[in-house]
Amino acid sequence: MEENMKFSIEREKLISILSEYNNILRDNPIKPVIAGLKIVAKDNLVTFIGTNLEVELIKKIEAVVDVPGEIVIKHALLLEYIKLLDEQTIQFTLDKGFINVHQAEFSILDNESYPSINELEIQPLLKIEGSPFVQLLDKTKFAASQSTDNIQINCVRVVFKMDELNLVSTDSYRLLFLKEAIPCLENREISVPMETVNILCKLLKDYPNEITVGYQNDTLIITWNDSYFSSKTIALQYPDFKTILRISSFEKSMEFNVTELKSALKKVMTVAKTSLDAKFGAKFTFSGKTLVINAFSGKAKINQKVNMIKNGEDFKASLNCKFLAEYIDNLSKNVIISGTNSSSMFEVKEINNDNYIYILMPLAFRE
Numbered sequence: 001m002e003e004n005m006k007f008s009i010e011r012e013k014l015i016s017i018l019s020e021y022n023n024i025l026r027d028n029p030i031k032p033v034i035a036g037l038k039i040v041a042k043d044n045l046v047t048f049i050g051t052n053l054e055v056e057l058i059k060k061i062e063a064v065v066d067v068p069g070e071i072v073i074k075h076a077l078l079l080e081y082i083k084l085l086d087e088q089t090i091q092f093t094l095d096k097g098f099i100n101v102h103q104a105e106f107s108i109l110d111n112e113s114y115p116s117i118n119e120l121e122i123q124p125l126l127k128i129e130g131s132p133f134v135q136l137l138d139k140t141k142f143a144a145s146q147s148t149d150n151i152q153i154n155c156v157r158v159v160f161k162m163d164e165l166n167l168v169s170t171d172s173y174r175l176l177f178l179k180e181a182i183p184c185l186e187n188r189e190i191s192v193p194m195e196t197v198n199i200l201c202k203l204l205k206d207y208p209n210e211i212t213v214g215y216q217n218d219t220l221i222i223t224w225n226d227s228y229f230s231s232k233t234i235a236l237q238y239p240d241f242k243t244i245l246r247i248s249s250f251e252k253s254m255e256f257n258v259t260e261l262k263s264a265l266k267k268v269m270t271v272a273k274t275s276l277d278a279k280f281g282a283k284f285t286f287s288g289k290t291l292v293i294n295a296f297s298g299k300a301k302i303n304q305k306v307n308m309i310k311n312g313e314d315f316k317a318s319l320n321c322k323f324l325a326e327y328i329d330n331l332s333k334n335v336i337i338s339g340t341n342s343s344s345m346f347e348v349k350e351i352n353n354d355n356y357i358y359i360l361m362p363l364a365f366r367e
Helices: 011-023 075-083 130-141 194-204 241-247 258-272 321-328
Strands: 006-010 037-042 045-051 055-062 064-067 069-073 089-095 098-101 104-107 123-129 155-160 165-170 174-180 188-193 210-216 219-224 227-232 252-256 281-287 290-296 301-307 309-311 315-320 335-339 346-350 356-360
Touching (some): 011 075, 011 089, 037 064, 075 098, 075 104, 130 155, 130 165, 130 174, 174 241, 241 356, 258 301, 321 356
Antiparallel strands (some): 006 064, 037 045, 037 069, 089 098, 155 188, 174 356, 252 309, 252 335, 290 301
């Protein structure tokens, strides 16, 4: 470590970069230095390195480096302070174990015990703009298991094909399949952990330019601008969703106005969230030209009617109305719900759209 490290950097760019590490860095009581942000100044370039041992983010920015060096620092307090400054250029100077920033001093962490993090060479799979990529993840991730108890499904399965991109998620009670006509550079399937998916959605939500999605061995790598992001992937075998999609067939189908159905489900959920049968459980009665949704919590009950066009006989089933609403919130056209009876799976999709399919298992039906 150089005792007189010194560099200057633009304030707005620095705030933007430090803010991105809010999504990754977290306290690590076993090895506190992991919670730090490594800053390397060399050759008029400042490199920021952060990790939580599952994901890594490296950002590079041009700066005026008077004396090269490297430090590890807790970034949150630094960010809070820099936001309060008016100066357009912020100068960092290392002196006697402290980093001086404007008129404040910040203690530094032990640089020697910080893990060695290197950029791996990326094997490209897909080139896509950042914001649309996040939109695809957002339309998929809600159906994944949110618990790390079963890491096999605590992820989004990304299937890269030469002529299309598929995204899949499941929590074993539902299955979501999304197909997008985006050509990929190689055939490959990767299970991306939910934590990684959520971080990427924050990092790239408003990024309008091209990113490169790729891999090296069992590591997911995404690069954009002067940024390098990597994450561990899940090696466990993913459930056989292809067979489920292939063998699904239904005797009855019901068509609904998407706005009407959304409105009815939101009202039912106010009671169904404390349903006596199952959390968010409601009874769906498909009869004639009307769907009746009932929920009962012990303290309240609700009935909602929705117009429908039905093909097939009348029937009843119990469904998780929150699960149904989460999918329908992504639709803008009429909804088609297909089923056979109260104990077999349902298929939900937008009319004339086979590229975004939702399979939903019913709850135990009680009269």
